[in-house]
Amino acid sequence: MSKVFLVRKEHFCASHRLHSDALSDEENKRIFDKCNNKNGHGHNYTLEVTVHADIDSNTGMIINLVDLKEIIKKWILDPFDHKHLNLDTEEFKSVNPTVENMVLVFWGILIKTELNSMLYEVRLFETENNIAYYRG
Amino acid sequence: MSKVFLVRKEHFCASHRLHSDALSDEENKRIFDKCNNKNGHGHNYTLEVTVHADIDSNTGMIINLVDLKEIIKKWILDPFDHKHLNLDTEEFKSVNPTVENMVLVFWGILIKTELNSMLYEVRLFETENNIAYYRG
Amino acid sequence: MSKVFLVRKEHFCASHRLHSDALSDEENKRIFDKCNNKNGHGHNYTLEVTVHADIDSNTGMIINLVDLKEIIKKWILDPFDHKHLNLDTEEFKSVNPTVENMVLVFWGILIKTELNSMLYEVRLFETENNIAYYRG
Amino acid sequence: MSKVFLVRKEHFCASHRLHSDALSDEENKRIFDKCNNKNGHGHNYTLEVTVHADIDSNTGMIINLVDLKEIIKKWILDPFDHKHLNLDTEEFKSVNPTVENMVLVFWGILIKTELNSMLYEVRLFETENNIAYYRG
Amino acid sequence: MSKVFLVRKEHFCASHRLHSDALSDEENKRIFDKCNNKNGHGHNYTLEVTVHADIDSNTGMIINLVDLKEIIKKWILDPFDHKHLNLDTEEFKSVNPTVENMVLVFWGILIKTELNSMLYEVRLFETENNIAYYRG
Amino acid sequence: MSKVFLVRKEHFCASHRLHSDALSDEENKRIFDKCNNKNGHGHNYTLEVTVHADIDSNTGMIINLVDLKEIIKKWILDPFDHKHLNLDTEEFKSVNPTVENMVLVFWGILIKTELNSMLYEVRLFETENNIAYYRG
DSSP: OOEEEEEEEEEEEEEEOOOOTTSOHHHHHHHHGGGGOTTOEEEEEEEEEEEEEEOOTTTSOSSOHHHHHHHHIIIIIHHHTTEEHHHHOSTTTSSOOOHHHHHHHHHHHHTTSTTGGGEEEEEEESSSSEEEEEOO | OOEEEEEEEEEEEEEEOOOOTTSOHHHHHHHHGGGGOTTOEEEEEEEEEEEEEEOOTTTSOSSOHHHHHHHHIIIIIHHHTTEEHHHHOSTTTSSOOOHHHHHHHHHHHHTTSTTGGGEEEEEEESSSSEEEEEOO | OOEEEEEEEEEEEEEEOOOOTTSOHHHHHHHHGGGGOTTOEEEEEEEEEEEEEEOOTTTSOSSOHHHHHHHHIIIIIHHHTTEEHHHHOSTTTSSOOOHHHHHHHHHHHHTTSTTGGGEEEEEEESSSSEEEEEOO | OOEEEEEEEEEEEEEEOOOOTTSOHHHHHHHHGGGGOTTOEEEEEEEEEEEEEEOOTTTSOSSOHHHHHHHHIIIIIHHHTTEEHHHHOSTTTSSOOOHHHHHHHHHHHHTTSTTGGGEEEEEEESSSSEEEEEOO | OOEEEEEEEEEEEEEEOOOOTTSOHHHHHHHHGGGGOTTOEEEEEEEEEEEEEEOOTTTSOSSOHHHHHHHHIIIIIHHHTTEEHHHHOSTTTSSOOOHHHHHHHHHHHHTTSTTGGGEEEEEEESSSSEEEEEOO | OOEEEEEEEEEEEEEEOOOOTTSOHHHHHHHHGGGGOTTOEEEEEEEEEEEEEEOOTTTSOSSOHHHHHHHHIIIIIHHHTTEEHHHHOSTTTSSOOOHHHHHHHHHHHHTTSTTGGGEEEEEEESSSSEEEEEOO
16 A cells, blocks of 8 residues: 555676767767777666565565565676676667666666566666666 | 755664564565574664755754754654664564565654654665665 | 656865854854854765756767766856855855755756756755755 | 785674673663663674785785685674574674674684685774774 | 774864965965865864774673763864864864874874773874874 | 874776686686676776875975875876776786786885875775775
8 A cells, every 4th residue: 555665776897888889989089088998997886776666565565675686686787797888788789888878778678577567766876976867 | 935855864773573473484484584583683774854845034944954853863763773673662563674664664653743744755774775765 | 768867976065154144143043053153164065966858869878977067067166165155155145054055056056057957956965964955 | 925905895784782791780781771772783784804915926816805705604694694693693692792792703703714814804893883893 | 802993983064274374375375275265164074083902801892882982072073063173173273274183183182081092093084085094 | 293194085997807817718717707708897996095104294284185186196097097907008918907916006106106105005995895905
């Protein structure tokens, strides 16, 4: 009867290069500057996944945090942790891995899992100071 | 005329055991695993209470932070800090102290105080990675 | 097509005195207590500016974080960093620099910049425990 | 040839009760106050283990962080995480689990492992504000 | 028999102005720049006091954290919190309140209290990035 | 007359690959596992540089924090920020960029600057949980 928000925070490390195929090399250099460095650079990403649902009166949970953790591990950490996003993942081969695009892509992945209708927000910290989030 | 959100963050330490009377011992063990440990375990909880109201033009405040702090101390810290939630508090004798249930219970307490109509959100960090919030 | 939220976090150091011209000295002392200290006191403020807009399909950004950083620097950090808010800034000569008033003032400044329609939230941490935010 | 310090930080949750068998009930109550609560309370403990040794010229490591992590897991996290220290562990049945005694006990355990001669410091955060460390 | 280190972390807010009477106005401006702003600026200071002593076998403590907290409150927080260091305190009337001088002054105060021979380190965070410490 | 420690904390983002030319591919894979990923991964590194010297009685400083910041920027941030350590920097072309080797390399660079005799410690956080430091 009472819809509560539940947040699980996870961490992963990856490298990326900001580069758009739709732009010239000069534009890429001008717009992304040092983030356009050919060999890439990297971040300790912090991911927050928020779900929103009724509390199960038997368990007192809206989803078991162990399960939520497993879903994030399976769909985000396993494929993206310790990877070069542009070179090692299909998702960012042609999509520029800005923090904005990354929350969109991660939302797109998680919305197809069992989280589906309870997914409320995907928030990503690229650094402590650069953060994006998406709510569908 | 301008409704602003104000957040006060407080800390308390408590122990708890995840256990539901509606479930068998086997189910409790399977669902809550190590959190079901008979003698309990504990956390440094961080509580964030958000109020939402017009700024008083004389004081520049929506509520005096000293008063907000006192209300949280009186209604949450004094009764729950340094306690075993299941054994020492009435609220969690029959309610499983999951982080979801805890924000519901704390909301239920704070909504009856002078915060009443200005209460916007109760957020609880069980650990840095496990967080729940409720907005009524 | 997809509206994403983007947050940039910045820091500044300032001193202030909580004091309202609309109140007597006794009321000021009673209400603001040690924050009413004649010579003021200070804080390391953390400012979070959130914008909300569609992702540009060419760049993958809703706004270049370098530009967002520059706008905050120009309009907030340059005029308010390392200042005594009551004595050194026009904005708080007659407006009491409570954390509530500060988010209102900063919103009022930023809404007139190129951020305008994409501005979603201005959040200010006076300390880790005292936070205000405004969403227009 | 170059001795470097390496630190691994880990987290565990436990409950405890400050109580000394060498003191009367009145003394226990007076000295430990709310920490003497009969049913205990709990913390999110953060443990930092520092080792000090020469860098292996082949690997560039003084110890593989994966191994260091495993040693801490095996000897500290597995036996103490999600436990009531006084009731569930042999080490604190008769030793009062103050943060001072805890670093001593954890040092005593880790010094007998393969870390042995490279162990430099064991540091424990009971809360963000209460910390103890021991260097042998 | 076992000497353990114990750390207590406290917070205070103050304003200050970096200015040396031994320097000309031009030198003060050149050396301290925006920190020389006439009306001052401020910080949320974090203070860490470390003591080093044998564990009392009866209590399991080297000093009661409640007492340590009280000593810091009495000698540092009460006189310096919510103050303008240069204008409101005797200690910094003629001593420039750099973070280096502040740890020296605080050490000088604490070494004369009952902490005396157990005092090991005084550490002060002016910001998250600017830190000084002194060990006598 | 009074030697004080001063710490400046800075941040940079880089990618790296743990790989040793002295080891076979199988050994590299076994020892460094996912950190050996061919295209690398990355981190938000936090660097803490500690200097130790007498306070200048005129300025109250042991070194101007602005100068300390500039030295770190010139010698560490400019060459290593937003780089792939193995591919873009001479220092790590043949030296495996483990966190242990990185503090050694950074110490070797900073000891040759004007910091020289006042350099006390170089500490590097690869993540919040993996930290190395070196004291010469």
